[in-house]
Amino acid sequence: MSGRDALAPHALIAPGQTPAAISAKVAGLALRPRGGRAWRLATLAALALTALLGVGIAVLLVRGVGIWGVNIPVAWAFAIADYVWWIAIGMAGTFISAALYLTRQPWRSPLSRYAESMTVFAVSVSGLFPILHLGRPWFFYWLAPYPDRMGVWPQWRSALTWDFFAILAYLLVSLMYWYVGLLPDLATLRDRAATRAKQVGYGLLALGWRGEARHWRRYRTLSLVLAGLAVPLVFSVHSMVALDFSEGLLPGWHSTLFPPFFVAGALFSGFAMALVLGVPLRRWFGLGDYIREIHLDRLAKMVLAAGLVVDYSYAAEIFMACYGGDRHELAALAARVGGAYAWVFWTVVGCNVVSIQALWWPRVRRCEAALFAIGVLVLAGMWLERFMLIVDSLYRGFLPSSTGLFHATFWDYAFLAGSVGLFLLLFLLFVRWLPVLSMFELRRLAAEEARA
Template sequence: MTRTSPADRIVEGVLHPRSSRAWRAGFTLACLLTMWLVAGIVVLLARGVGIWGIAMPVAWGFAITNYVWWIGIGMAGTFISSALYLTRQGWRTALNRHAEAMTVIALAVSGLFPVLHLGRPWFAYWLAPYPDRMGLWPQWRSALVWDFFAIATYVVVSVLYFYVGLLPDLAAVRDRARTRGRQVVYGMLALGWRGDAQHWQRHTRLTRMLAALALPLVFSVHSMVALDFSEGLLPGWHSTIFPPFFVAGALFSGTAMVIVLSVPLRRGFALEGVLTDAHFDRLAKLLLAAGWIVTYGYVAEVFTAYYGGDPYDIAMVRHRLSGAYAWVFWATIACNSVAIQALWWPRVRVNRTALVAISVLVLAGMWLERFMLIVTSLYRDYLPSSWGMFHPTVWDIAFLLGSMGMFLLLFLLFVRYVPVLSLSEWRRQDARPGDGA
C-alpha cells in the first residue's frame, strides 16, 4: 500500500460511494429525527411558541439552550483549522476538512432557534437595519442586535473559508469523474480550477486572509453571545467573566465534537495512517486545557458571589447547589470537570473508546451547563411572587433531538459527496516526511 492511498481511497469513495451498514443506519436515524424536527416547526408556526414549556418567568428554555450549545460547537472547527494554519502546524491536515464542515453545519442548525424563538419568525428581518418608514430601528445599544451582525459575519467567513479550501479537491474529483453528470456538477463547484501557479498563489493568499479573519471572529462571536446574558440585570447573568468563559466553553464542546466525529471517520475511511494517535493525544490535551478554564469559571462564579456579599447572587448560587435544579449543576460538574481528569494519563488520551466516552459526557455537560445558566437565573427572580418552574414538553425534546438528527444528516451527506481529507494539503504534507504529527 502506497502512502498516497488514503487520498486515492477518498476520491474513489466520492465517485463510487458504497453505503456501509453503519452509514445506512445512521442516515435512517438522522432522517427520522429530522422529520420530527420539521413536524415540530410546522406545529410551532401553526400554534406558536406555547407548544414549548416556556412561560413567565422562564421565558427562555430549550430553544436558547440549543442555540448557545450549537453555536459553541461551531466555534471550535474554524478555530482549530485557522489557528493551526496560521501557525504552520502540519497535523492540521488530518482534521481541518471535517472540523470546518462541522462548523458550517452547526451554524446552520443553530440559526434555526433564535428565529423560531421570536414567536413571529416571519418578522426576523426586523433585526436588520433596513430602511423603515415607521422608524422602528433596532436598538444599537442592545447586544442582541450586534449578536445578529457578529454571527452573520462569522457565517460568511466560515463558509468562504470552507469552500475555498475545497476548490482543489473538487477539481480533483471533477478530473477523475467518468460520468458526464458528475463532471458537470463538480466542474461547476470547482469554479474553473486548473491548478496552475497563478491559481495556487491566489488560493494561498485568500486562505491566509480568511484564516486571519476567522480567528478573531471566533472570540468576538461567542463574546457577543455572552453579552446577551451579561447585559441582563439578573443574578447569575450580570457577570464580566462571561465573555472569556463562553469562549472557553465553545472551544471545550467543539473540541469534544471533533473527537466524536474523528473516530468513526478514521475507521470508516481507513485513515489510520492519517489520523494517528498523536492527533488524538493533542486533541485530548486541548480538551483538558479548555475544561480546566471552564472549571475555573464555575469556581470563580461561586467565589465572587460570596465574596461580593450580594444577597441575591448568594441566593442564586444556593439555588444552583441545592435547589430544584441542583441535579443539573452537579451533573454539569461531573461531566465537565470530573470526567476530563482521566485525560491526565497518556494511555487514556490515545484510547479512542475512552476519548469518545469522555467527549460525549462533555457535550452532554455543556448542554446542561447552558440549561443551568438560563433556567436557574430565571425561575427564582427578585420577588417570590414571580417564581415559577420550567417543565419541558415533548416538543422541547423534539427540537433538541431533531437538531441532532439534522446535524447528523448533513454531516453524513458531507462525507458521502465531499472529500473528507484535504487532498492537496495531504500530498504536500506527505512530500515532507518528518513534518507534522
C-alpha cells in the same frame, strides 16, 4: 497502540503515503457509487429526526412558542440552550482550521476539513433557534436594517441585534472559508469522477480550478487572510452570545466573566464534538493512516486544556459570589448547588470537571472508546451547563412570589433531538459526497514528512 501507529508513532501521516495514494483513498470515498449499509441506516435515522424537527417547526408556526415549556418567569430555556450549544460547537472547527493554521501546526491538516464542515453545519443549525424563538418567526427579517414603509430600524443598543449580525457574519465567513478550502479538492474529484454527471457537477463546483503556481500563491494569501479574520471573528461571536446574558441584570448573568467563559466553553464542547465525529470517521472509513493516534492525542489535550479553563471559570464564579458578598448573588449560588436544579449543577460538575481528568493519562488519550465516551459526556455536560446558566437565573426572581419552575414539554425534546438529526444529516451528506480530508494539504504534508 494499534499496529499501524506502532510504526513511526510521531509521524503526522503514516509512512509511505504518496500523493497518488492520498487522492485515491480520499476521492474514492466521495466518489464511491453506493453509500454502504451503515451510511444508509444512519442517514435514515437522521432523516427521521430531521422530519421531527420539521413537524415541530410547523406546529410552532401554527401554535406559537407556547408549545414549549417556556413561560414567565422562565421565558428562555431549551431553545436558547440549543442555540448556544450549537454555535459553540462550531467554534472549535474554526479554531482547528484557522488558529492552528496561523500558528503553523501541521498536525491540523487531516482534521481541518471535517472540523470546518462541523462548523458550517453547527452554525447553520444554531441559527434556526433564535429565529424560531422570536414568537413571530416569519418577521425575522425585521432584524435586518433595510429601508421599509414602517420607517423603523433595529435597536442597535440591544445585544439581540448584535447577535443577529454575529451569526450572519459567522455563518457566511465560515461558509466562504469552507468552500474556498474545498476548491482544489473539488478539482481532484472532477478529474477522478467516472460518470458524466459527477464530472459536470464537481466541475461546476470546482470553478475551473487548475492549481497554477500563481493561483496557489493567491490562494495561500487568501487562506492566511481568512484564517486571520476567522480567529478574532469566532472570539467576537461567542463574546456576543455571552453579552446576551451579561447585558441583563439578573444575578448569575450580569458578569464580566461571561465572554471569556463562553469562549472557553465553546472551544471545550467543539473539541469534544471533533472527537465524537473523528473517532467513528477514522474507524468506519479506514482513515487510520491519516487521522492517527497522535492526532486523537492532541485533540484530547485540547479538550483537557479548554476544559480546565472552563473549570477555572466555575471556580471563579463561586469565588466572586462569595468575595463580592452580594445577597442576591449568594442566594443564586446557594440555589445553584442546592436548589431545585441542583442535579443539573452536579451533573455538569461530573461531566465537565471530573470526567475530563481521565485525559491526563496518555493511555486514555489513545483509546478510541474512552475518547468517544468522554466526548459525549462533555457535550452532554455543556448542554446542561447552558440550561443551568439560563434557567437557574430565571426561575427565582428578586421576590419570592416570582418563583416558578420550568417543565420541558415533548416539543422541547423534539427540537433538541431534531437539531441533532439535522446536523447529523448534513454531516452524513458531507461524508458521502465531499472529500472528508483536505487532500492537497495531506499531499503537502506527505511530501514534507518524506523530506524530513
